[in-house]
Amino acid sequence: MTHESKPAAPDPNDFLGVDHGLNDEERSIRDAVRDFSTRELLPHVADWFEAGTIPEPRALAKNFGNMGLFGMHLHGYGCAGVNAVSYGLACRELEAVDSGLRSFVSVQGSLAMTAIHTYGSTEQKQEWLPRMAAGEAIGCFALTEPDSGSDAGAMRTRARRDGSDWVLNGAKMWITNGSIADVAVIWAGTDEGIRGFVVPTDTPGFSAHVIKRKLSLRASITSELVLEDVRLPDTARLPEARSLGAPLSCLNEARYGIVWGVAGAARSCYQAALDYAGARVQFGRPIAGFQLTQHKLAEMVVDVNHACLTALHIGRLKDSGACHRDHISFGKFANVAGSQRVASAARSIHGANGITLDYPVLRHLLNLETVATYEGTEEVHALSLGHSITGIPAFR
Known part of the structure; x- marks a missing residue:
């Protein structure tokens, strides 16, 4: 008579063995992000939270870029092109340290870069995506407004045509990375519906103001954006974005x-x-x-x-x-x-x-x-x- 071996006792840290369902590439990405996060981020994050900021966000962006974390689920333009599970695992390991750090990567890759990758022109993609993937340029995504959150369609920011240009006026609120961004994806109402614009943050009339006194997500830079007669050429418009x-x-x-x-x-x-x-x-x-x-x-x-x-x-x-x-x-x-x-x-x-x-x-x-x-x-x-x-x- 043979006796079957008894199953191993559950691991308290992965009780159902969820990670046993990962493939080798997914496991490798998980381990790399976990190791980096534990070694480079965890020792400092409590101090960043207490200070209410990230002291050197551009250095952090370069580190994330070197690891291929920005837009890692996108293809081309220097992006890693990994599967959705691998991107999710990276998010899990970053947020195990702090939600603000996952938000940094998420806003850059899943919001700003995805908007340009999905709805942008070839020229916009070539100009911004390789630099953003490398962490050399930081992006933000501006939809929420002081009086428009869940009801995004009620936004008051407007873009009007002026000859061949667009002129933007309005304000955006709770924008992650807003005050350190090199480029902002701004959503505005027009006579033709909701449209998106790729706005370099050194454009005259654009300003960003850090939101202070937060009691949550303190290891993250959150800003209000103000647009006062921001003039842009039509080439700044995301050509494939035609609605909310x-x-x-x-x-x-x-x-x-x-x-x-x-x-x-x-x-x-x-x-x-x-x-x-x-x-x-x-x-x-x-x-x-x-x-x-x-x-x-x-x-x-x-x-x-x-x-x-x-x-x-x-x-x-x-x-x-x-x-x-x-x-x-x-x-x-x-x-x-x-x-x-x-x-x-x-x-x-x-x-x-x-x-x-x-x-x-x-x-x-x-x-x-x-x-x-x-x-x-x-x-x-x-x-x-x-x-x-x-x-x-x-x-x-």
């Missing part, structure tokens, strides 16, 4: 990165809580030995693994061409909420220590408040899912 659907499609690419990224933030909080619970002794034994703490950890490991499974499955759908925008709404809706639960529980396990920057949990919890809002609020994605499953739109 263009910027929304770019946002969908960025949301996909969030689906993966927040799984990294949740993993970081869970691992910190697991380590802390094993080391923290109260009433004569580690708090990991108490039933209430184990219940919290059990809920956390479920949420983390659900988030990783959801991200990987949506990534495979995307790589096969079967990913609908509502799949990504599902991922953002589910994974952000699950990650918030994990971060909140991790903070409670850390007790008073959890409110300090000596541990990552409150920093992640605060960041996730912003991630839950940008690129589609929880409410918007809930309504997207509701429309998808009932066939009845409830937005208006």
Whole structure:
């Protein structure tokens, strides 16, 4: 009689073995980004968060460019051209350090570069994409306004024709990298509908002002953009962007990165809580030995693994061409909420220590408040899912 070997016990850090489903290239990218993030970013991110800025963003951009992280899912023009899962894994490993760092890469690649790559002219692509992929030029993406967030179609920024030129006036708000960008993709209303413009930030009339006093996403540079009679030639217009659907499609690419990224933030909080619970002794034994703490950890490991499974499955759908925008709404809706639960529980396990920057949990919890809002609020994605499953739109 032969005896089958017993299955190995689950790995607490990958309980369902989600990463066993990665191929060699995906695993290599995961490891490279994780190693870089742990070595070069993690030791500094608490200080950046406390300072409310990234001290040397251009040096960071060059490092990201050297690693091929900018526009890594795009093809040509110096972009890496990797699959969607590989891009997602990079987002996960960056956000395991901090949401602001994933946002830096996401805004550059999934928003600004994707807009130019998808809707730009050959000349625009050749001028900007190789430099942006290398981290030599920084881009931003300006859709949100002070009075127009979820209802992007209500934007007040206008572009009017003046002979062969366009003149832009208006303001944009909550723009990541806005004050350090070399180029801004600006969306504006025209007599012909919503149009996009590639705007060098040294254009007269363009100004950017850093938003201060943030309590979330502090290791990220966020700005207000002001456009006062910004005059552009028609060659600055994105020729293939002819409706609000263009910027929304770019946002969908960025949301996909969030689906993966927040799984990294949740993993970081869970691992910190697991380590802390094993080391923290109260009433004569580690708090990991108490039933209430184990219940919290059990809920956390479920949420983390659900988030990783959801991200990987949506990534495979995307790589096969079967990913609908509502799949990504599902991922953002589910994974952000699950990650918030994990971060909140991790903070409670850390007790008073959890409110300090000596541990990552409150920093992640605060960041996730912003991630839950940008690129589609929880409410918007809930309504997207509701429309998808009932066939009845409830937005208006």
